[in-house]
Amino acid sequence: MSQKNTKFQRFPLSAEAARANKKLDFGIVDGHHHLDLNTLPRPSAVYLHFPFEKFGFEPLVKPLPPAPAGYEPPVPFELLAENLRHMLSFFGTQQATMNTFLPSDLLDMVEEAGVKLAGSVHLQAGWEHGPMGELGETKWLQEEVNAPTKGQVATGIVGTVDLLNNTPETVRAQLKAHFQYSAFRGIRYTLSHTRPGMNDLTFNPQDNLVENPKFLANYAVLEEFGAEFDLWCYGHQLHQGVVLAKKFPNIRIALNHFGTPINIGNDKKVYQKWLNDMTELSKCPNVYCKLSGLMKPLGLEKFLYQKPWRTAGPTARDIADSIFGDMIKTTVKLFGVDRCFFGSNFLVDWACARYGELLASFVLALEDIGITSKADLRKIFRENCAKFYKLKLSDEAKL
Structure with a gap:
């Protein structure tokens, strides 16, 4: 990563965000982020x-x-x-998908938020498919990110393996290759498939993969390796997560971005279906939920229009009082403080908020439902993620 890296502009935190983030007086773990360099073999x-x-x-x-x-x-x-x-x-x-975003950028944003980073989990991000799948991404992260930062960034790596177009033998070989890298923990194979009339993108050409025998045979291989599965689907597909969780109870699942229920901020029917499906998913003990995914398709264009990449953007209180704050509160009530953990989804969520305000919005939302103890905050902003991904945190020796 020798390319010269321009720093992002900093802005002071809102007073309420500064107060909230002071409660995180321990090294946090960012359970979901991406890194990018515009010369990497990715779509950008x-x-x-x-x-x-x-x-x-x-x-x-x-x-x-x-x-x-x-x-x-x-x-x-x-x-x-x-x-x-x-x-x-x-x-x-x-701005949220094509700017170079390196470990130094993430650490700068964490510093701007007034907290310290003990570890992070990097999620796959469209690396070009090669002879061994997307193994190159895992190799790059281990050698160019994890090692130079001494495990502070990309403490855990979530890669990907094609679970639809491979055989179990190929999946097995690719997972074995990924697991040669010590930070590798599991995969995300995106299920997100659009429906007519939805303002979204299709990230998988097929829907209802949980009914596809080939996908299920490949998914089963994860259990052989003790690999976790990061599930990203759309809100109307959450029931597929329930099917997977029940069919494979020994494979741990981390739901990404609350299931990204499209237009939940503007449609009561979307909210009710999301609530019903999240209630069912929360009954599956092998499913954790990432508190992440402040994205425009939720119906949050008002945050996007504030251009947080060039301004201070929405405040933590603005976010906590929005439908996103409601989703945080509802999810934590359903899953409990032992099965939820924070993820910034940066740089993607930079489209709607700055890191420090986003981080503080979770603290404020938790305060609103009476979750204020140091023990509970440590679980949601550190320990649950470390437990789920079996992370060795960079500051453990100092604690």
């Missing part, structure tokens, strides 16, 4: 020299390197612009 790499302003887009906060003389884009810029508009219908802004 084709935008390395894309002229954002020429096509009516805001330039990235971190300037891209200039195109060399005679540069020919791998994909025509016009097609890239069209694709970008489609992506932004979900992500809201390219």
